[in-house]
Ligand SMILES: Cc1cc2nc3c(=O)[nH]c(=O)nc-3n(C[C@H](O)[C@H](O)[C@H](O)COP(=O)(O)OP(=O)(O)OC[C@H]3O[C@@H](n4cnc5c(N)ncnc54)[C@H](O)[C@@H]3O)c2cc1C
Ligand code: SF4
Ligand code: SF4
């Protein structure tokens with residue numbers, strides 16, 4: 001059996017800047033093996049000389065996978081210094097992603113904050129490519145400033161297939177859209193909680209308020225899914241870093257049904273308690 | 274001996290001098306770890322001379338068996354960068370294929386192997402652990418003189434143990450009774466036949482009596498509930514105000530984690546030599562008592578409150594492990610009690626909360 005601690009060598013095929021501090025990388029194993037990720041799963045990326053960090057798969061095409069990375073510390077800064085053709089290591093994919101099979105024929109409500117849109121992007125692609133299999137689809141997306149919205153050109157394209165609602169905390173002069181936290185966007189949508197699945201990813205404080213709002217609207221915990229971020233070193237249920245109430249976020253998550261989390265003994269700030 | 278295909282594991286007797294002879298022979302072909310004296314401590318370490326090995330000692334070694342199977346610091350792989358390519362060298366290949374024999378460990382540490390196996394050999398297999406584990410022979414030593422903090426009886430992991438070892442020795446008068454726990458154990462007997470004689474019915478009776486006496490010694494020092502029966506009470510008391518008080522003294526030093534035979538959490542760190550362009554990924558023991566343990570990129574620290582970190586350790590042992598691997602993961606060794614600079618005692622915590 002392959003040693004799961006050893007990364008597979010991969011090449012940066014391409015990258016593009018999304019915002020001043022966020023970049024989407026296309027990465028492909030040099031062996032030409034395919035990384036078969038599902039929407040919501042993550043990989044561990046090794047930047048040789050610096051270290052390893054987990055990133056959600058933000059795009060699944062045929063071969064290269066895409067990762068959208070915000071520059072924040074040691075590993076991410078080092079990653080931003082690499083250029084086309086440079087080598088990184090990849091382990092994974094790991095974890096359990098969005099519950100695709102539960103989404104067919106349902107209305108879908110996606111709520112994202114900041115970099116939290118990254119793990120939702122492959123799901124949005126999947127929905128758009130199979131549009132007839134889903135009911136109403138709404139995306140509520142918030143960022144700190146208009147400049148920090150991810151995938152700006154795509155948002156425009158997505159809005160032809162699904163309802164895209166945007167808001168920013170701090171507007172710039174040209175901004176014509178809404179101003180405020182993402183929960184203010186709830187007044188733009190008209191949804192039936194019993195036939196809608198809500199999927200969210202964003203900072204803990206955002207998910208805290210969104211979960212509360214969803215429950216106020218009458219969503220059952222069965223129909224709310226969240227992707228949790230915890231410190232992860234191994235990705236395989238061994239290092240113990242990522243556990244919440246003894247459950248491994250790397251193995252059993254990062255996507256959880258709100259109901260599962262509510263059964264936990266240890267408090268999880270993201271579910272609005 | 275074989276009855277309808279089931280192998281019956283037998284018992285033997287060995288004299289003390291033959292036991293030393295056996296250890297001598299083992300040490301010639303294996304890395305032999307055994308309890309040794311180091312100042313006023315008993316340490317589990319490589320035995321350089323058979324005469325240094327402690328056979329009758331009180332309690333257990335300072336650090337548990339995990340230090341051999343998951344060393345405190347271990348290189349996972351090394352790599353070097355050349356222009357646009359990277360070469361990786363797996364350190365797994367360097368883990369000696371030479372066999373390891375661990376002699377003289379107690380029930381509390383033997384039990385811990387079962388728990389380590391469940392963590393490191395499940396959905397994913399940890400190949401470093403696996404390789405060492407497969408190359409390791411365990412020769413246990415029944416405890417007759419528990420230390421003041423030992424309470425394995427109440428975690429149902431000792432002083433008697435019936436599995437998890439290859440051989441188990443129990444001192445019976447001038448002899449040692451040898452219980453065989455596996456085929457690996459049996460093969461040691463077979464290849465050293467002349468050192469052993471068959472166990473007598475009396476010796477088995479004496480062992481049963483010794484175990485009973487040891488239980489009484491443990492019970493005399495401890496008045497505790499069985500730790501595998503307090504799950505519900507602990508779940509109910511998760512938000513109890515007592516936790517603030519329990520944790521108010523804790524220094525978050527992490528010593529309790531490092532000495533625990535079943536605290537397995539680790540970090541992986543990087544070392545890089547920019548002149549030679551060579552790096553290493555190194556696994557090191559970590560502690561759930563450290564603030565850094567739950568810090569994520571957004572700056573959030575999920576167990577900021579000291580009591581949430583003490584709870585993490587206690588609930589992991591008694592509640593989360595049951596959900597995760599089907600057994601509590603405290604083996605009652607008492608090491609965390611011995612080393613805690615402020616006297617935090619898992620027995621007291623459980624006793625109070627289970628009331
Ligand atoms: C499942 C999962 C999916 C993820 N997906 C993505 C994704 O798609 N895109 C993305 O950009 N990120 C994602 N992340 C987060 C990503 O893993 C982190 O951004 C990354 O680990 C940061 O690594 P770094 O070495 O660059 O930062 P670090 O150097 O580790 O620092 C990160 C931050 O923490 C602070 N910090 C760290 N250590 C200390 C300390 N000892 N004292 C004080 N402050 C400290 C730093 O100041 C910095 O602000 C994901 C995380 C998880 C768990
Ligand atoms: S929690 Fe304490 S008593 Fe229990 S196994 Fe760990 S070190 Fe021993
Ligand atoms: S040894 Fe004692 S003081 Fe140190 S972290 Fe453990 S409980 Fe806290």
Ligand code: FES
Pocket residue numbers: 231232233234235236237238239240241242243248249250251
């Ligand atoms: S990341 Fe190591 S256990 Fe989850």
